[in-house]
Amino acid sequence: MPISRRALAAAVTALVLPLSACGSGGDGGGSTNASGKVEGDITFQTWNLRANFKDYFDGLIADFEKKYPGTHVKWVDQPAEGYADKLSADAAGGTLPDVVNVSPDLVAPLAKAGLAMDLDKTAAKYRSEYLPGAWASHQIPGMSGTYAFPWYLNTGPMFYNKALFKQAGLDPEKPPSTYDELFADALRMAQKSGGKVATLANIPTIEDFGRYGASLMNKEGTGFAFNDAKGVELLTKYKQLYDNKGLDTQALNATPESAGKKFLTQAVAMNPGSALDLDHFKTQAPSLYKNIGITDQITNTGHVNMYVMGMMVNSRTRNTPTAVAFAHYVTDAEHQMSFAKKVAIFPSTAGSLDDPYFTKEDGTDETRVRIAAAKSLKNAVNYTPALFSEQMKTALRNEVDKALQGKQSPQAALDNAVKACDQLLKQQG
Template structure:
């Protein structure tokens, strides 16, 4: 969803007839004269970045006389459903803002150009892990150009840490450590506030070394002893009043607000959040601590936004040229200097903008996040649907609440995911 929510977490039930035979987007020629009109669709970006995109479009049109880029921007809500409707009605724009899980069902429907076949040299233009996030096993191919990235960190409230007797100068750097400190905080705060407010996800499991799915993405495998151990730690922290009870509800979406109001002491986020804290939570901003994202493997979660090209485009050369123009190193760097996101273009993260700090909190966060991205990958499998996510969350919450044995909850979750995958 534009800048704020990178991962869509949704899947579209698209039939093969909606955009061609499933997985059959044949490699169209990207050669030819760059001219004529194309449509370009973004996801909730016009309100905040109108000047940037209008300037980008204007510069492309000047560079390629005879071209015309018609910019569409969809609202944040129901973007997945909008894409579904566009594919069904054969009106998908030529260049469209996607994410790995959004592009996957479109690729299955044959609605996206396989850029791995159509433009094989493009791979070298982007970070390897970012490019890999655009690749699917079924249909086999790469169905987007990576665009902008984000990752971590973990934010914490120094004041609440101190009140609970924790060392604000040594915040937890792993889930194991956080959950141990959550139990300590729970005993000290006794329900006045909590350490954490989220049910663990399969991304959390992956960051802790759990193999979530097979390499060919045909079978979920996260019911491991390591996953069981992590859920036991969550349960112990919950029993000690270290986990926000409301956070275990499937309908709860307020953990961000709970962190800003001082109801929870620690929360994951992104570099974009700093402006929000300054504007809407000044007391938190004065007591804000920043720690790396949790990882027991040294590999961090990377959220990715992409640009895909419609396999039905009547102007493929211009569509591909524009998508690559938006995602080239120069234009990604310009965008990164407007908002706290990170470029996927090769070599860009080595720029001093991402490696040198001036001592301010914003630059320290930017440098730390850029370093994380050099050893980051997208842990959420694109085949992991919203229905799977809902069921997994419910099983994990029941395990933490003691309603279901942990081993059974993991087995149930894996079985359900594999059933839905099949």
């Protein structure tokens, strides 16, 4: 998929895959023994990467085939549009490639259908090479095992407007780092500006409930749990913020683009972003750029949210040793690092984020943001449950909207959201 997108996982609906579906092995027979000789043919599928990175992957495959004589990797690249449907069709038809580029929400139905190899069984020796949070990101609630090698990561810092903080009597060098600090600062900002300056332009999402410390799912992975005391507390505070204009009055209909515009015009004091935003500020809003501050995402847990891509091995592959070896090769420290230097993403391998590329300032905006993001990724987690579909995001948003408008209590809103999401979860099978 397009790497430039901040949310690396595309919107997908539930994939209902028959448990009897065969993989590329045709008759469903596949070995889980990865210790054999690395040789023979495999098929490798990426997600909308050929247009921009053909030379990189051609070189990667050539180097792998040189390292392992007698191997041949056929690379196929699928467009972003309809990728989930393509995976579903391949899974049902027994034509799923041996190694597949996935995100956690895409690997979940494949794992449930028995089509994603459990790497805790076949590739456990590689686990220590990756950041713990990245390895855990392709674990499925209610199932044991890990179902994809972690590949590239992404996250973004929070930008804040130092001038607006100063005008509100807040220390521009000490932005909020917890939700309590955020809400206190936001209420003061609204009061001091007479309601003209909000601090945030977005309503809380599932990631916010995770960062706040709410439970997201039960341990069995059979139901959602963000309507617990912490979840209700968060939504109650957002309601207070909304009533006092600390949350932008148009937040109920906000998109990432509209929220970004609010920050650009200095109508809100904080907004998540990336290095690309800094360049935009520099040209489109020089006064904002002059006062820009960069800080970590707001969190009560000490762990920021990350987005992650992975490399899944088809459990029905006829060539387990080569498929596992290639998936590991694509995602090892050396190749993740080389890929990260071609595009604004981050490696998921342990120690890679200590490279000078991610730690040494050079005075550029791009490097400022890269260093800030890399630092926060070392112990980041993916707060979005792998089973949380786009329909569930919509259900949560609708109920949150009602709570903020005073049409129902925060508790009732989250109870209704959990009920709706649980029903959608049952439909996934």
